[in-house]
Amino acid sequence: MSRLISYNREVKSVFELLGSKENDITSSMAWALAKCPEFLKRVAAAVVPAAFDPEDVWILNQQYTGDTGITDIEITDEKNFHMIIEAKRGWVLPGADQLKKYSLRKSFVNSQAVHKAIVTLSECTELYAGLYLPLKHANGVPVRHISWKKIYELAEQAKADSNHEQKHLLSEFTTYIRGIMTMQKLDSNMVYVVSLSTQNPDNCPISWIDIVQRHGKYFSPIGVKGWPKEPPNYIAFRYYGKLQSIHHIEGYTVSRNMHSEIPEMPDREWDGDCFIYRLGPAIVPAKTVKTGNLYRNGRVWAMLDLLLTCDSVSEARDQTQARLR
Secondary structure (H helix, E strand, O other), rough: OOOOOOOOOOOOOHHHOOOOHHHHHHHHHHHHHHOHHHHHHHHHHHOOOOOOOHOOEEEEEEEEOOOEEEEEEHHHHHOOOEEEEEOOOOOOOOOOOHHHHHHHHHHHHHOOOOOEEEEEEOOOHHHHHHHHOOEEEOOOOEEEEEEHHHHHHHHHHHHHHOHHHHHHHHHHHHHHHHHHHOOOOOOOOOOEEEOOOOOOOOOOOOOOOOOOHHHHHEEOOOOOOOOOOOOOOOOEEOOOEEEEEEEEEEEEEEEOOOOOOOOOOOOOOOOOEEEEEEEEEEEEEOOOOEEOOOOOOEEEEEEEEHHHHEEHHHHHHHHHHHHOO
16 A cells, blocks of 8 residues: 655554544544444443443543533443543643543533543553542542553454454554553654763662663653653763763663562652653673763763764764754
């Protein structure tokens, strides 16, 4: 078949034509739920213990009321269950005020459904949401969390019991979800270069270098003091006056307790979230790449090929900026 290119990117799913903003994602999911009853059954079963006939179900997308604003998705058969889904892109959880507001929505309060729930949907794992969701109940209504990874898995499972047309739609949907399920820019060759300290983190018996070399991991704050708001595709470490290694970031989690991934770190909760990166094998430069004109703890972006060919990290940074201009 021919390849479709839209806005300089190859389109692999019809849902990608809608876009990748939160409203685009929830509209895509609402369509998949409406057209694939086995998928609808599995999503509902993950939240409420209710048996129902999919033909009796209403799926409401982006419904506005003056009292509580817009809901992303509402699903109800008006007697067995009624759920409101608040979907987010990325590793985000909604605030308590928003959850309380949804619980007071007139159609929700007046619903005669036996089972009611407010569902938060984002990239956060169920474990993380269990720790950091601001509410477990909103005015008596249970608050549940489902990750995008779980939605992906439920859609994959639903294929087995779906007809050919529904299988095809679910394949398009899972391709789409797989693309937005991670915040990494997988087509980027930009490398985030950080200075790796030879000292130990507070109350930790091993050094920053040991954390990278022994555990193949690294952690950093999210979006504060210049740290990335989204995980980079590559990260590089410099110490002893030169670039030491470049690593593809194979995966990541978000936590406020580094001990959960790095046992030597103290078992305590920090004030803010951190990315904990799982590092791929080290790419070691074939020649010496000196630090160059950088602050001791300076962090910079540089293109992968330039890092491997320039004489210094600062030269790679400068040539990257010139190339981007």
